[in-house]
Amino acid sequence: xxxxxxxxxxxxxxxxxxxxxxxxxxxxxxxxxxxxxxxxxxxxxxxxxxxxxxxxxxxxxxxxxxxxxxxxxxxxxxxxxxxxxxxxxxxxxxxxxxxxxxxxxxxxxxxxxxxxxxxxxxxxxxxxxxxxxxxxxxxxxxxxxxxxxxxxxxxxxxxxxxxxxxxxxxxxxxxxxxxxxxxxxxxxxxxxxxxxxxxxxxxxxxxxxxxxxxxxxxxxxxxxxxxxxxxxxxxxxxxxxxxxxxxxxxxxxxxxxxxxxxxxxxxxxxxxxxxxxxxxxxxxxxxxxxxxxxxxxxxxxxxxxxxxxxxxxxxxxxxxxxxxxxxxxxxxxxxxxxxxxxxxxxxxxxxxxxxxxxxxxxxxxxxxxxxxxxxxxxxxxxxxxxxxxxxxxxxxxxxxxxxxxxxxxxxxxxxxxxxxxxxxxxxxxxxxxxxxxxxxxxxxxxxxxxxxxxxxxxxxxxxxxxxxxxxxxxxxxxxxxxxxxxxxxxxxxxxxxxxxxxxxxxxxxxxxxxxxxxxxxxxx
Numbered sequence: 001x002x003x004x005x006x007x008x009x010x011x012x013x014x015x016x017x018x019x020x021x022x023x024x025x026x027x028x029x030x031x032x033x034x035x036x037x038x039x040x041x042x043x044x045x046x047x048x049x050x051x052x053x054x055x056x057x058x059x060x061x062x063x064x065x066x067x068x069x070x071x072x073x074x075x076x077x078x079x080x081x082x083x084x085x086x087x088x089x090x091x092x093x094x095x096x097x098x099x100x101x102x103x104x105x106x107x108x109x110x111x112x113x114x115x116x117x118x119x120x121x122x123x124x125x126x127x128x129x130x131x132x133x134x135x136x137x138x139x140x141x142x143x144x145x146x147x148x149x150x151x152x153x154x155x156x157x158x159x160x161x162x163x164x165x166x167x168x169x170x171x172x173x174x175x176x177x178x179x180x181x182x183x184x185x186x187x188x189x190x191x192x193x194x195x196x197x198x199x200x201x202x203x204x205x206x207x208x209x210x211x212x213x214x215x216x217x218x219x220x221x222x223x224x225x226x227x228x229x230x231x232x233x234x235x236x237x238x239x240x241x242x243x244x245x246x247x248x249x250x251x252x253x254x255x256x257x258x259x260x261x262x263x264x265x266x267x268x269x270x271x272x273x274x275x276x277x278x279x280x281x282x283x284x285x286x287x288x289x290x291x292x293x294x295x296x297x298x299x300x301x302x303x304x305x306x307x308x309x310x311x312x313x314x315x316x317x318x319x320x321x322x323x324x325x326x327x328x329x330x331x332x333x334x335x336x337x338x339x340x341x342x343x344x345x346x347x348x349x350x351x352x353x354x355x356x357x358x359x360x361x362x363x364x365x366x367x368x369x370x371x372x373x374x375x376x377x378x379x380x381x382x383x384x385x386x387x388x389x390x391x392x393x394x395x396x397x398x399x400x401x402x403x404x405x406x407x408x409x410x411x412x413x414x415x416x417x418x419x420x421x422x423x424x425x426x427x428x429x430x431x432x433x434x435x436x437x438x439x440x441x442x443x444x445x446x447x448x449x450x451x452x453x454x455x456x457x458x459x460x461x462x463x464x465x466x467x468x469x470x471x472x473x474x475x476x477x478x479x480x481x482x483x484x485x486x487x488x489x490x491x492x493x494x495x496x497x498x499x500x501x502x503x504x505x506x507x508x509x510x511x512x513x514x515x516x517x518x519x520x521x522x523x524x
Contacts, residue, residue, distance in 0.1 A: 028052045031060050035067045044079055045088070054086040055093075076494070083473060092474050099467050099520055100510050103503045104155050106476065110134055110500060111160065115182070122261075124182040127170050128163040134498015135478070140167065141181040142191035143292050144501050146198050147437045151504030153201055154511040162204050165213070168195055172216040177223040180290060185261035189254040189290040192318060195220055196326040214333045218342075221326055224250055241315050241374055247356040249315050250323050251374075254286030263289075266492050273307040287311035291319070292437075294492075296429035297421055298371060298382050304425055314380065315372040317361045321389035324353045328393075354395055361390075367403035369396075383411055384421045385438040391445030401449035408442065409454060414482035417462035418442050428491030434462065434482035436505040443509070459509050463516050466506055476502045 028051065029036050038044075039051050056063055063085045072081045087093045110131045117125045123139060130140045131148050145168070149161050171178050178195060180186035199213055227238030228248055235242045239253045257279040259267035267285050271278040288294045288311045298316070301308035327350040334342035360372045363379050369387045370379035387404055390396045396404065412419045417434040424431050439462045446455035465485045469477055472486075475497040479488035487495055510517040 028054075032064065035064065038078060039082060042075055042078065044075065044082065045091070050089060050091070051082070051086075054082075054088045057085055057087060090474075092472050099463075099470055100507060100517065102470070103151065103476065103507050106498075106503055107131070107152065107155065107157055107160070110498060110503075112138075112140075122183045122185055124171075124179070124184060124187075126167045126182060128166045129160065130164050130167050131160060131500055132498070133478070133496070133500035135496030136493060137181070137496065137498070137500075139182045140164070141500075142168075142178045143194050143437070146194035147440060147501035148504040149198060149201050150440065151507035153508070155507050158203055161198075161201055165198060165202055165204075168198065169212055169216045172219050173212075177220055183262075188256040189252075189286060190223070191290060192292050193220060193224060193322050193326060196322075196329040199329065210333070210337070214330070214337060217326065217330055217333065221323075221330060224323065224326075227253075236312075236374060243315075243356055243360055243372075244377065245356070245359070247352055249320050249353065249356055249360070249372075251313075251315055252287040252290040252311055252319060254283060254290055256286060257283040260286060260289060263492055270306055270309070274309070275307075281309065284309040284311045291316065293420075293429040295427045296384070297423040297425050297427065298380070298384050298386070298429070300425070303382060303423060306427065310375070313373060313375045315360070315374055316386065317357070317369045317371055318386040318389040320353065320357055320361065321393045321395060324350055324357065324395055325393040327353060357390060357395055362400065364400075364403070367407040369400075369404065382421060382423065383407070385412060385418055385442060387412075388438075388442040388445045391449050392441045393445075394448065396449060398450065401446070401451060405446060405449075405451040405454050408446075413454075413458065413461075415461065416465035416480065416482035416485035418458050419482055426490055428479060428488065430490070432481045432483035433479045433488040433490060434465070435479050436462075436502040440505045440508065456513060459513050460516055463506065463509055463513075463520070466502065467520055473497075475499075476506070478502065 040048055045051055066085065067081065070081060072078045082088065083092050111129055112132055113129055115123050115126045126140065131145070131152070132138055132140055133144050145164055149164065152158070152160050168178055171182070172195070175187060177190050180189050180191050196217055199217070202209070224239050225248070227236070227240030230237035231240050231242045231248065236251065239250050241249050241251050243249055259271070259282055267282055270285060271281040274281040284299065288299050288309060291311065293299070295306055295309070297303045299309050299311040299314060300306065301310050327346045331343050331346035331350060334346060357369070361369050361379065363370050368383055369390050371382065371386070372378070373380050387407065391401050391404060408418070411422055414432070414434065418439050419431045420433055420435060420438060421430045439458060443455045443459050446452070446458070461482070465480045465482060466476070468485050469475070469480060469487055476499050477487050478496040478499045480486070481488050489495065
């Protein structure tokens, strides 16, 4: 027998042996019994072959013990259990190394075409293509879009940025402001005013665009400051609050005081639990929605329960930082337009606001910027990631930035990124959740103020969390648990995927920190 014949013969013997073992090997139906039946009969995956090709992450017997102990109820709970214990082909068998390319491939799926007005529809018209967050958020949203644009900018999607700016500029020209989202039921409120900072991302240098954008920017500023004309005698009107020294700062508000259309039952239930006038509670809830932080202990009187919400009593540090950024950019644009009177006016407004932020919102002994309670006439006790907004807009001194960095490192830094607050209330804008926009504000703000090491640390932790969840689920999610590095929870609706601002911040961070991207490529 030749050497080759011996090799073939040995191979045949091995195959025969394997074949005899295979006849006795159990199939997925045998191994997983009741779990298998539920998965297949409830059609957890469209193709019945999907689960039977899955690979268990641990010993099958241990998985079945966990299944019997947990007894997941409902399709969502069952799917979460399966994805936690199995690598399912085409569902959660993605490697973190292709995270950036996955985001780039997602952009086209989130693009929507211009919207025309249709009788009876809540959708507001838009003249140009735009990017939606994803999931239940099927329309463009205001502050989401800035963080989405950060990713579009580094992923070669500049035309989409310009297109979305056309939409937002047009929206201000029509309504006088940018609504929370482009639905009729959102028209009574806005969201954190990022339009001025969005314009920093534009490459359109045409005179026509500059003229329209400056006009729109000034119109948006007028919207936020409209209450200045009626601030006496109560000290607050619409979105304006008169501080003890006479300076005007801003608060979140809503022009309506009824339950939100999109969260009607939830608002009625909250108002029933709250003390006092239901219309007042509805306004506080709506103002909380305008803040983008719906909901959080920042707005709760007792720091714990939503029934004590009093958003309109709060002068928020994030909003006033963004208003400062708006004033500064109007000054610069007026200067470029040759309008020195306008430039001088807004330079003065910015100086006054900066002084008021330092006087009322800076708590030096605690090393943090705070929200200010207009009823109690003092800063609130809630520490939150909003403390980083003054760093983000360039309003802090080196000493203030250093103090904030120390506080963040000690109290807001979770294993998987920046905590929203240290408070566990069950609300989605409290611990353990972390959110992409707040990570970016923190990282960019710290880096701009000489705190690069902490900025890089937060970025690494956050990208690690996003990558881990992507590897497990194959999805980019709205929020994440930064304590356990897993998908986030809480809030009025199920966890959403898509997801615009997470995609944007992920791409922007991987572009800024090539070493983090390199570690992902190596699987570290």
